[in-house]
Amino acid sequence: MAVYTEVGDEELASFIASYDLGDLLSFKGIAEGVENTNYIVHTSKGPFILTLYERRVEAADLPFYLGLMEHLAEHGVTCPTPVRDAHGKNLSRISGRPAALVTFLEGFWVRRPTAAHCAAVGRALAELHLGGEGFGLRRSNALGLAGWRPLYERFADRAGEIAPDLARLIEEELAFLQENWPQGLPDGVIHADLFPDNVFFIGDRLSGLIDFYFACNDALAYDIAVSLNAWCFEKDMSFNITKGQAFLRGYEDVRPLSAREREAMPLLARGAAMRFLLTRAYDWLNTPKDALVSPKNPMEYVRRLRFHQGVRSIAEYGLNGMAK
Ligand SMILES: Nc1ncnc2c1ncn2[C@@H]1O[C@H](COP(=O)(O)OP(=O)(O)OP(=O)(O)O)[C@@H](O)[C@H]1O
Numbered sequence: 184m185a186v187y188t189e190v191g192d193e194e195l196a197s198f199i200a201s202y203d204l205g206d207l208l209s210f211k212g213i214a215e216g217v218e219n220t221n222y223i224v225h226t227s228k229g230p231f232i233l234t235l236y237e238r239r240v241e242a243a244d245l246p247f248y249l250g251l252m253e254h255l256a257e258h259g260v261t262c263p264t265p266v267r268d269a270h271g272k273n274l275s276r277i278s279g280r281p282a283a284l285v286t287f288l289e290g291f292w293v294r295r296p297t298a299a300h301c302a303a304v305g306r307a308l309a310e311l312h313l314g315g316e317g318f319g320l321r322r323s324n325a326l327g328l329a330g331w332r333p334l335y336e337r338f339a340d341r342a343g344e345i346a347p348d349l350a351r352l353i354e355e356e357l358a359f360l361q362e363n364w365p366q367g368l369p370d371g372v373i374h375a376d377l378f379p380d381n382v383f384f385i386g387d388r389l390s391g392l393i394d395f396y397f398a399c400n401d402a403l404a405y406d407i408a409v410s411l412n413a414w415c416f417e418k419d420m421s422f423n424i425t426k427g428q429a430f431l432r433g434y435e436d437v438r439p440l441s442a443r444e445r446e447a448m449p450l451l452a453r454g455a456a457m458r459f460l461l462t463r464a465y466d467w468l469n470t471p472k473d474a475l476v477s478p479k480n481p482m483e484y485v486r487r488l489r490f491h492q493g494v495r496s497i498a499e500y501g502l503n504g505m506a507k
């Protein structure tokens with residue numbers, strides 16, 4: 184479970200007293216998630232989520248994430264909204280960590296997404312891309328093309344502990360991506376980690392998006408590529424073209440893709456698979472055996488990457504026809 188930092192009752196009560204949220208009634212650590220510590224906090228004004236930022240989150244990036252959630256919520260995207268304290272600040276500290284309180288979203292994440300879920304996520308991602316327009320802060324993608332090789336170099340000498348041919352696969356793929364990465368695609372604010380555990384549903388209705396802590400400015404179509412990887416593969420790692428089609432059509436109902444974005448999709452999908460392969464491989468090799476969370480399997484992204492290496496056009500992800 185991911186409660187890296189314990190918060191005491193009295194400490195939390197005095198923290199809550201600095202907000203206009205009434206009395207602290209109860210709180211509980213949340214087991215899910217791997218990056219940050221989350222508590223559900225009940226006050227006399229309702230439930231809230233308290234996040235203490237750990238691990239990969241840079242304190243300097245917090246104004247971007249929190250400001251983005253506020254901006255998106257104001258522009259029709261259902262996502263947590265940071266709560267401001269009596270001094271108007273949305274960022275604070277507790278138990279020695281930077282921390283923020285955000286509104287609680289109802290819903291559950293779906294363990295087995297259907298094509299209908301994929302269509303709803305496609306729409307929501309496009310709405311997020313449009314909703315992000317006009318947001319004043321910028322953050323470059325630390326886990327984009329320029330970040331992949333330095334991350335790989337941090338575990339290259341141990342890649343063979345995961346799979347004998349992994350180093351060669353990564354080296355060849357990084358060289359290929361470096362050479363061929365598409366430039367000049369429409370860019371804007373992207374979520375960059377829109378996996379099933381970051382999208383809540385109530386029944387079949389999408390109730391909100393969470394976890395904006397990898398959000399950044401990058402090619403909008405790269406965000407689609409992340410979600411094709413995360414939503415449209417089955418447990419046996421086969422690509423489900425029905426889900427791909429539902430996702431892409433859902434997206435295009437809101438924001439049609441340009442011809443260049445369509446053409447770039449197989450490459451972007453390779454890059455997105457590489458990004459999750461690298462972070463998972465690093466975590467696999469560097470998470471202590473007695474850690475609170477089990478690292479996710481990097482080989483799932485080797486299998487996805489191999490699939491994308493054979494893809495020649497976006498039609499193989501389910502989208503036929505010319506760009507609108
Ligand atoms: N605003 C919210 N409303 C309701 N529940 C939330 C909210 N934010 C977080 N949670 C709960 O906390 C869990 C972990 O949140 P989150 O995914 O942001 O954590 P994380 O540690 O950043 O995880 P990861 O990056 O691994 O997805 C979620 O699965 C959900 O149960």
Ligand SMILES: N[C@@H](CCO)C(=O)O
Nearest residue numbers: 217376378459463479
């Ligand atoms: N979504 C990521 C983990 C959190 O960012 C993964 O599945 O590897």
